[in-house]
Amino acid sequence: MTVLTKVREPQDGSRTGIRGERRRRRRFRLSPALLFLAPSFLILGVFVLWPILVSFWYSLHEWTIGADDQPWVGLGNYIALTQDPKFWGALLHTVEITVISVAGIVVLGLALALALARDNLGSRIIRSAFFFPTVVSLTSIGLVWRFLLDPDLGLVGAITSALGLGNVGFLQSPQLALPTIIFVNIWKNAGFVMIILIAGLKGVPAERYEAARLDGAGSWALLRYITLPALRPTMLFGTLIMTIQSFQLFDLVYVMTGGGPLFSTDTLVTMLFREGFVNFQTGYAAAISWALFLVIVIISALQLRIFRYNDVD
Amino acid sequence: MHYKKQLAVVAVAAAVGLLATGCSGGGGTSSGPVELSVWTGFTGGDAPGYEQIVKDFNASQKRIKVTMSAEPWDTIQQKLPSAWMTGQGPDIAAPASDPNVIAQYVKTKSVLPITQTGSGDTKINVDDFAPALVDEFTYDKKLYAVPANYATLSLYYNKALFTAAGVTPPTTVAELKEAAKKLTSGGTYGLVLADNNTIQMWPVLQWLEGGDIVDSKNCSVLDSQKGQSSLKPWVDLVVNDKISPVGLTGAEADALFSAGKAAMEINGPWAAPGYKKAGIDLGIVSVPLDSAGKPVTLGSTAPLAISAKSKHPQEAQEFLAYWTGKTAQKKFSLSTGFPSLRTDLADDADLKADPVVSVFSAQVPGSRLYLPQVPNATKVDSDGYVPMIGTLTRGTPLAEGTQSATKTIDDLTGCSAK
Numbered sequence: 001m002t003v004l005t006k007v008r009e010p011q012d013g014s015r016t017g018i019r020g021e022r023r024r025r026r027r028f029r030l031s032p033a034l035l036f037l038a039p040s041f042l043i044l045g046v047f048v049l050w051p052i053l054v055s056f057w058y059s060l061h062e063w064t065i066g067a068d069d070q071p072w073v074g075l076g077n078y079i080a081l082t083q084d085p086k087f088w089g090a091l092l093h094t095v096e097i098t099v100i101s102v103a104g105i106v107v108l109g110l111a112l113a114l115a116l117a118r119d120n121l122g123s124r125i126i127r128s129a130f131f132f133p134t135v136v137s138l139t140s141i142g143l144v145w146r147f148l149l150d151p152d153l154g155l156v157g158a159i160t161s162a163l164g165l166g167n168v169g170f171l172q173s174p175q176l177a178l179p180t181i182i183f184v185n186i187w188k189n190a191g192f193v194m195i196i197l198i199a200g201l202k203g204v205p206a207e208r209y210e211a212a213r214l215d216g217a218g219s220w221a222l223l224r225y226i227t228l229p230a231l232r233p234t235m236l237f238g239t240l241i242m243t244i245q246s247f248q249l250f251d252l253v254y255v256m257t258g259g260g261p262l263f264s265t266d267t268l269v270t271m272l273f274r275e276g277f278v279n280f281q282t283g284y285a286a287a288i289s290w291a292l293f294l295v296i297v298i299i300s301a302l303q304l305r306i307f308r309y310n311d312v313d
Numbered sequence: 314m315h316y317k318k319q320l321a322v323v324a325v326a327a328a329v330g331l332l333a334t335g336c337s338g339g340g341g342t343s344s345g346p347v348e349l350s351v352w353t354g355f356t357g358g359d360a361p362g363y364e365q366i367v368k369d370f371n372a373s374q375k376r377i378k379v380t381m382s383a384e385p386w387d388t389i390q391q392k393l394p395s396a397w398m399t400g401q402g403p404d405i406a407a408p409a410s411d412p413n414v415i416a417q418y419v420k421t422k423s424v425l426p427i428t429q430t431g432s433g434d435t436k437i438n439v440d441d442f443a444p445a446l447v448d449e450f451t452y453d454k455k456l457y458a459v460p461a462n463y464a465t466l467s468l469y470y471n472k473a474l475f476t477a478a479g480v481t482p483p484t485t486v487a488e489l490k491e492a493a494k495k496l497t498s499g500g501t502y503g504l505v506l507a508d509n510n511t512i513q514m515w516p517v518l519q520w521l522e523g524g525d526i527v528d529s530k531n532c533s534v535l536d537s538q539k540g541q542s543s544l545k546p547w548v549d550l551v552v553n554d555k556i557s558p559v560g561l562t563g564a565e566a567d568a569l570f571s572a573g574k575a576a577m578e579i580n581g582p583w584a585a586p587g588y589k590k591a592g593i594d595l596g597i598v599s600v601p602l603d604s605a606g607k608p609v610t611l612g613s614t615a616p617l618a619i620s621a622k623s624k625h626p627q628e629a630q631e632f633l634a635y636w637t638g639k640t641a642q643k644k645f646s647l648s649t650g651f652p653s654l655r656t657d658l659a660d661d662a663d664l665k666a667d668p669v670v671s672v673f674s675a676q677v678p679g680s681r682l683y684l685p686q687v688p689n690a691t692k693v694d695s696d697g698y699v700p701m702i703g704t705l706t707r708g709t710p711l712a713e714g715t716q717s718a719t720k721t722i723d724d725l726t727g728c729s730a731k
Contacts, residue, residue: 064420065395065398065421150568152558152569153568153572153574167558258509262707263700273391274695277394278691278695280394
């Protein structure tokens with residue numbers, strides 16, 4: 001019996017034998033699934049991965065589009081970035097926009113979701129009103145707000161004048177321009193977070209609230225111990241998406257202020273655009289894009305870590 | 314299984330085909346006219362004038378067909394460098410409204426030197442262009458672009474507001490300052506001044522006071538005694554007398570004038586149709602004489618250049634010869650109000666008789682280009698001059714603001730290394 005069950009040793013000395021040979025053949029056979037995925041991989045590779053790699057290569061050169069000679073500078077562009085006050089200013093503005101916007105969007109989105117979760121006509125109308133800016137392009141929103149905020153010709157200017165505050169140049173003042181852009185960004189995105197949080201709220205079983213109420217829990221306790229923990233995955237999603245979006249905010253800033261006045265709303269992306277497409281310093285612009293990538297990776301990793309810690313908790 | 318494999322192979326082939334199609338250039342046909350594409354940013358009130366040139370050229374012959382598209386300047390500036398590099402761009406383009414931008418394209422070898430110059434209708438009559446325009450587009454003794462237009466800035470004024478205030482159009486810089494103060498009252502600005510994303514207005518004010526931005530060695534003179542004294546009266550008028558809001562873009566300044574909330578604005582001929590459409594009782598006069606009694610204003614031109622990868626460089630130059638030719642330019646001036654870029658049209662009776670063209674044309678001899686042939690001129694403007702005006706009009710002391718700008722500008726022009 002022992003002889004019958006023994007695996008026959010192959011002649012060439014390999015240990016796997018016929019079954020191993022079959023497995024090897026299977027391993028090397030081109031899977032149809034891979035072939036079906038190939039078009040997507042190809043498009044992803046050509047239009048996403050390759051440009052990402054090439055941009056890193058550019059960042060190591062004093063790269064000018066079209067020039068014959070692209071001098072190698074190694075980390076020169078990155079060193080120049082650290083010595084460029086405009087870069088630090090743009091980084092600070094980017095972080096300010098992101099931190100304040102995301103906090104505002106999530107808090108306002110949550111408040112709206114809690115207030116408008118009920119399914120009645122009034123809620124539906126108000127929800128639609130808050131969600132509307134989400135589906136409008138940032139460029140259109142930027143243009144409309146720019147017109148509204150014109151100190152001499154806009155509606156807001158007329159209101160501030162009527163209130164005796166004079167013609168306030170919200171986008172002309174270096175002190176007010178950044179807060180104004182943050183405000184518009186919050187207004188634009190709060191509706192999106194509201195909708196996904198309402199969807200999250202619908203998934204919380206009503207029994208939990210009933211049980212908690214029977215145990216004497218008040219409104220605050222319900223929110224603190226039932227609603228917020230249940231919404232944690234949805235809030236993580238919303239926070240991550242809004243963080244990445246805010247870090248990459250371009251259209252709104254470009255249309256409303258162009259990074260001005262006096263670079264007071266310049267972000268990493270508007271700076272990148274200016275260096276790359278106005279000043280033709282592609283290598284330097286590529287270095288800015290990698291600095292932005294690094295910042296987004298660090299912040300995203302931190303967010304994931306924080307939320308995971310809470311989940312274990 | 315065979316069926317699945319075949320399907321997969323077809324899928325891959327389709328994807329490769331799709332990519333190949335996306336990457337391939339648009340080939341021309343072997344028969345029929347040569348097709349030339351032109352990209353420009355002429356979207357303002359002067360756009361019909363350029364469109365007419367193309368239309369007339371296409372009607373004048375059958376061998377070449379030109380198609381022109383116009384998009385905002387910043388869109389052109391974003392698309393053109395990579396389009397030209399990959400051979401996907403147009404045969405001809407006006408890369409920007411700023412003539413200094415052509416230096417970047419020369420550096421990247423994206424544009425073709427223009428060789429079909431000389432006299433006659435089929436050649437580009439370089440000798441008949443204003444010399445400053447030829448110099449502006451000449452690098453290493455080669456001409457890389459021709460002027461698409463030539464504009465001077467004039468003083469637009471609102472006749473109704475002038476009449477109400479009992480003010481007459483100013484003819485000297487002293488009168489201009491006085492008028493700006495008098496006309497500023499009750500929500501109306503005397504002289505609206507844009508300082509960013511605009512045709513340059515502040516250099517004109519400096520020139521009127523005898524000042525300048527850089528000297529012949531491209532070193533900043535903003536912090537010199539003369540530089541500071543040329544800025545001071547205008548900064549004071551904005552900060553103390555509020556003759557203009559601060560931090561306006563060109564579009565915002567135009568909107569104020571169009572709304573009848575500004576009595577004067579220094580602007581080019583492209584602005585006139587918009588102001589008339591807005592119902593402004595419009596007057597146009599020359600920019601007042603400077604402090605020495607001489608005429609001065611800003612001259613501005615947009616370059617038209619040929620792609621180094623154009624398959625039809627001869628035909629492209631033929632088209633540029635038509636564009637800059639006497640017939641097309643005269644028609645263009647009469648329809649848009651622009652002065653002619655050709656010196657041989659300076660005394661043309663029809664142009665002199667036109668009330669708008671004559672004002673802009675009369676200022677051509679005293680006009681100056683902005684930062685001509687200054688290294689990194691675009692950055693000198695965006696990183697040095699524009700922020701300086703922004704800080705000064707927001708209250709930064711003159712010495713501090715001009716010194717900071719001087720350092721930035723000298724670093725950019727290479728003056729500090731000399």
